[in-house]
Amino acid sequence: MKRIKISVSKEYEVVIGNKLLDESGALVRAVCPESSTAAVISDDNVAPLYLRRLTKSLENAGFSVVSFVFPHGEKSKNAETYVEILNFLAENRLTRTDLLVALGGGVVGDITGFAAATYLRGVKFVQIPTSLLAMVDSSVGGKTAIDLKAGKNLAGAFCQPELVVCDLDTLDTLSPAFFADGCAEVIKYGVLADKALFEHLAERGQGFDREYVIGRCVELKRDYVTKDEFDTGVRMMLNLGHTVGHAIEKLSAYSISHGYAVAMGMGVVSRAAAAKGICPENCAEAIEKGLEALKLPAATAYTAKELIDPMLSDKKRAGGTVNLIVPYEIGRCGLLPTRVEELEDFVNTGL
Numbered sequence: 001m002k003r004i005k006i007s008v009s010k011e012y013e014v015v016i017g018n019k020l021l022d023e024s025g026a027l028v029r030a031v032c033p034e035s036s037t038a039a040v041i042s043d044d045n046v047a048p049l050y051l052r053r054l055t056k057s058l059e060n061a062g063f064s065v066v067s068f069v070f071p072h073g074e075k076s077k078n079a080e081t082y083v084e085i086l087n088f089l090a091e092n093r094l095t096r097t098d099l100l101v102a103l104g105g106g107v108v109g110d111i112t113g114f115a116a117a118t119y120l121r122g123v124k125f126v127q128i129p130t131s132l133l134a135m136v137d138s139s140v141g142g143k144t145a146i147d148l149k150a151g152k153n154l155a156g157a158f159c160q161p162e163l164v165v166c167d168l169d170t171l172d173t174l175s176p177a178f179f180a181d182g183c184a185e186v187i188k189y190g191v192l193a194d195k196a197l198f199e200h201l202a203e204r205g206q207g208f209d210r211e212y213v214i215g216r217c218v219e220l221k222r223d224y225v226t227k228d229e230f231d232t233g234v235r236m237m238l239n240l241g242h243t244v245g246h247a248i249e250k251l252s253a254y255s256i257s258h259g260y261a262v263a264m265g266m267g268v269v270s271r272a273a274a275a276k277g278i279c280p281e282n283c284a285e286a287i288e289k290g291l292e293a294l295k296l297p298a299a300t301a302y303t304a305k306e307l308i309d310p311m312l313s314d315k316k317r318a319g320g321t322v323n324l325i326v327p328y329e330i331g332r333c334g335l336l337p338t339r340v341e342e343l344e345d346f347v348n349t350g351l
């Protein structure tokens with residue numbers, strides 16, 4: 001078992017290990033000694049698999065448990081589900097000393113976090129991420145959100161949990177497509193800041209050592225979040241592959257998933273960086289090989305002309321420049337402010 005301390009506006013731990021669902025009641029009790037009711041929020045894929053075990057563990061630790069389960073998928077991360085959760089909490093008379101527990105992937109984590117940030121102006125919450133993406137990305141850092149009709153994650157709050165519990169065994173039931181999707185964020189951390197992590201992934205592919213890899217990803221995200229809790233500076237580095245990736249997601253009308261699109265985006269920016277002499281040729285080649293080892297695509301069929309339009313509407317754009325994150329070498333990346341007029345040429349060299 002690994003315990004990683006996060007110190008931002010609040011101190012909390014990310015606990016990573018096997019069979020932790022059965023221990024989660026005791027782990028939660030240790031950080032919420034005064035809470036009496038735990039409201040578990042989950043989706044209809046995850047709840048049938050894990051809700052009973054979690055409920056039993058919480059009850060053994062003295063919590064009375066109520067649960068709210070909504071249909072799985074991004075389409076549920078909306079204002080309607082959010083209000084249904086708030087009403088459920090109010091109907092069950094949860095008070096400010098009670099807590100919410102998010103059991104599921106990033107969708108459950110994001111909407112539960114936002115409900116916790118706003119119900120009674122803020123109650124405690126615990127994240128129990130069950131997807132790879134949620135373990136290495138969405139459950140760490142305190143960003144919570146729901147989608148609006150106009151776009152993803154447009155309403156939300158910064159709200160840090162009391163505790164994050166990653167039970168590695170839950171990954172066994174995740175679909176291969178969602179597992180691969182999470183792998184894109186995982187290898188991103190290696191390219192950004194950890195050559196040894198990158199090499200482990202390139203060598204072992206999807207059979208990587210889960211405790212080591214997820215632990216390193218959480219530590220690396222922790223380091224960016226600690227320096228920039230409210231996402232106004234260095235946390236931007238986590239967008240490696242994302243500016244092009246978001247454009248690919250949009251152009252495909254979201255039929256290409258986030259992770260696959262980010263993988264393609266990393267491929268494009270690293271080949272472009274190599275072509276422009278920002279990183280050596282073998283760095284871009286290594287990134288392509290690493291993506292391939294994780295069964296991820298490294299290229300897109302979209303043209304530079306098609307890609308730049310959605311890139312210019314990306315919310316990370318600053319005036320006349322787009323901030324791209326590019327590799328210098330494996331484990332070291334930097335910001336490349338690119339003028340709008342130069343963007344098409346840059347992207348084109350990476351296709």
Ligand SMILES: NC(=O)c1ccc[n+]([C@@H]2O[C@H](COP(=O)([O-])OP(=O)(O)OC[C@H]3O[C@@H](n4cnc5c(N)ncnc54)[C@H](O)[C@@H]3O)[C@@H](O)[C@H]2O)c1
Pocket residue numbers: 043044045046049072073074077104105106107108110130131132133134137138139140141142143144145152153170171172173174175178181
């Ligand atoms: N808050 C943040 O900082 C942050 C960061 C990155 C992504 N996100 C958000 O995370 C969401 C994506 O997360 P996701 O990929 O986990 O999506 P998700 O929550 O939809 O989970 C993916 C699918 O896997 C299923 N699932 C999850 N765990 C399972 C398990 N152990 N066994 C079987 N099935 C399981 C879910 O029911 C769902 O169908 C997006 O909404 C995105 O905006 C947030």
Ligand SMILES: [Zn+2]
Pocket residue numbers: 185242258262
């Ligand atoms: Zn991402």
